[in-house]
Amino acid sequence: MRILIKRCYFVLLLLFALFLPFSAHAYTLDADESAIRVPMQEWIELKSNNKQLQIKLTELEMNLNMLQAPSTELVELLKKAGSELEESKQKLDSSKASLESAELSQKLMAESLQELSKRIQEEREQQARTEKRLKRQRNSWIALAFVTLIYKISS
Numbered sequence: 001m002r003i004l005i006k007r008c009y010f011v012l013l014l015l016f017a018l019f020l021p022f023s024a025h026a027y028t029l030d031a032d033e034s035a036i037r038v039p040m041q042e043w044i045e046l047k048s049n050n051k052q053l054q055i056k057l058t059e060l061e062m063n064l065n066m067l068q069a070p071s072t073e074l075v076e077l078l079k080k081a082g083s084e085l086e087e088s089k090q091k092l093d094s095s096k097a098s099l100e101s102a103e104l105s106q107k108l109m110a111e112s113l114q115e116l117s118k119r120i121q122e123e124r125e126q127q128a129r130t131e132k133r134l135k136r137q138r139n140s141w142i143a144l145a146f147v148t149l150i151y152k153i154s155s
Contacts, residue, residue, distance in 0.1 A: 038046070
C-alpha cells in the first residue's frame with residue numbers, strides 16, 4: 001500500500017513537471033510560430049541588457065584598436081632597435097679589429113724600442129771602453145815623453 005501511494009505521488013509529480021512549462025505564461029508561440037511573446041518587463045530588461053552589452057562590446061573594440069596601435073609601433077621600434085643593434089655590432093667588430101691592429105703595432109714598437117735601448121747601451125759601453133783606451137794611450141805617451149825628456153836631459 002505504501003509503495004502504491006509513493007508511486008502515485010511520483011506519477012503526479014512527473015505529470016506536474018511535464019505540464020508546468022505549458023501552464024506558465026512566460027512566453028507563448030503564435031499560430032504561425034514566427035513571433036515570441038514576452039512580458040513587457042522582461043522585454044525592457046532584455047533590451048537594456050542588450051544595449052549594455054552593445055556598449056561594452058564597442059568599448060572592448062575601441063580598447064583592442066588602441067592596444068593594436070601601440071603594438072604596431074612597438075614592433076616597428078623593435079625592428080629599428082634590431083637594425084641599430086646590428087649596426088653597432090658591426091662597428092664594434094670593426095673597432096675590435098682596429099684595436100687588435102693597434103696592439104700589434106704597439107707590441108712591435110715596444111720590441112723595437114727595447115732593441116734600440118739595448119744598442120744604445122752597448123754603444124755607450126763601447127764608447128766608455130774607447131775613452132778609457134784613449135786615456136791609457138795618452139797617459140802612456142805622456143809617460144814615454146816624460147821618460148824620454150828626462151833621459152835627454154840627463155844625458
